[in-house]
Amino acid sequence: MTILVAVVTYNSERLLADLIDGLKVGLSGLKWHLTVADNDSRDGSVETVRRLAPEATVVEMGRNAGYAAGINAAVAASPAHDAVLVLNPDVRLTPGCVARLQEALKEPGTGIAVPNIVDGAGDLIYTMRREPTVLRTLGDAFLGARRAGRFPLVGEVVADERRYAVEQFTDWAEGSTMLVSAECWQRCGPWDESFFLYSEETDFALRSRDAGLRTRYVPDAHATHLEGDSRVSPGLWALLTLNKVRLFKRRHGRVRAGAYWAALLLRESSRALLGKAPSRAATRDLLSPSRLRETPGPASVVR
Structure with missing residues (x-):
């Protein structure tokens, strides 16, 4: 089984050495290929990938085309594969992470597998999500995301830490680390490029669920997400x-x-x-x- 690792870069040079080292750890024992789609970085992202991972495929987008467009271009430019690991450049995989996600894809009804993710300080990130609804948005407004998230009816973010110890299906999950089966990609892909950034993973996961291929959270697969700045920008x-x-x-x-x-x-x-x-x-x-x-x-x- 060959895994395509699809990474989108945008001025990501400082993250790439650790990312590539982490791939060797997280995918140890597996057959894999790295494809990087670069959204017209102004730093040395492209040159760094070519230097540190000369066997990788590099797609130069020529413009900042957005995250979904980058993922789609990476998949389209890659050799044959059996699953797609969508990965942010600021994610660090732990040993055995992807092998465990690969096992989870074999479970009936599973199209996407996602790991347990912590932040740079080692704190759990609440990555599981319920489908957006009006009531859940109101719950967030009046109670806050974490307090509302303890109650399925009024919370979109699954914020009960006990739930993260149990393997289960979730409506969707934050998209920094997702292993997507080839069947799921063929039936539900490509990602919708009209979103540019944010909601593209929500859209894909919900469309996959609609097609009978759900997102499975796997607690004993682990990764670290250093995290972006959506909450402060x-x-x-x-x-x-x-x-x-x-x-x-x-x-x-x-x-x-x-x-x-x-x-x-x-x-x-x-x-x-x-x-x-x-x-x-x-x-x-x-x-x-x-x-x-x-x-x-x-x-x-x-x-």
């Missing part, structure tokens, strides 16, 4: 919030999406009043018809 948080509305509208239609938009606006505006800059940016964009209509792109992030 106003531009990224606003984009994340807008993409939630776009995805909900595609799955549920305009009327129900209106209620979902209102719940998100309540959540973000209440936090904006507390002085949170990311929520101020999200509130501004939620109230902008042009921002809700436009296709996301680099300008949606750097503003």
Whole structure:
């Protein structure tokens, strides 16, 4: 069985040496191939990959095409494979991680396998998610994500630490580390490039679940995610919030999406009043018809 490791880089040079070393550890004993899609990095990302992993395939996108486009390009440019490991450049795999995910893909009804993930300090990251709903967004608004997440009806984030000790299906999971079976990719891929960044993994996992290929959380497969800055960057948080509305509208239609938009606006505006800059940016964009209509792109992030 050959595993394609698909990584998207964007000014990621400082992360690549540790990433590549981690691949050798996390995929030890397995047959694998690394393909890196570079979104027009201005640092030495491309040169670093070619120097440290000369056997890897490098796809130079020529522009910042977004995360989903990078993943799709990496898959399209790669040799034959039996599974796709979608991996952020700031993820570090532990020994045996991918072999355990590979085993989990063999379980009936499984199309995606995801590991237990901790942050750089070793603290558990709540990566499992329930499908977005209006009620869950309101629960987040009034109780906060972690408190609401203890209760399935009103929480999107699965925030009960005891659940992370048990192998189980989840509606979707944060997309930094995902092993996708070739069957799942063939039936449900490619990823939707219209999202540019954020919600693309939600969309793919929910479409896979709709097709009968669910996301399986595997507690004894382990990885570390050093984490990005979506929670501190106003531009990224606003984009994340807008993409939630776009995805909900595609799955549920305009009327129900209106209620979902209102719940998100309540959540973000209440936090904006507390002085949170990311929520101020999200509130501004939620109230902008042009921002809700436009296709996301680099300008949606750097503003």
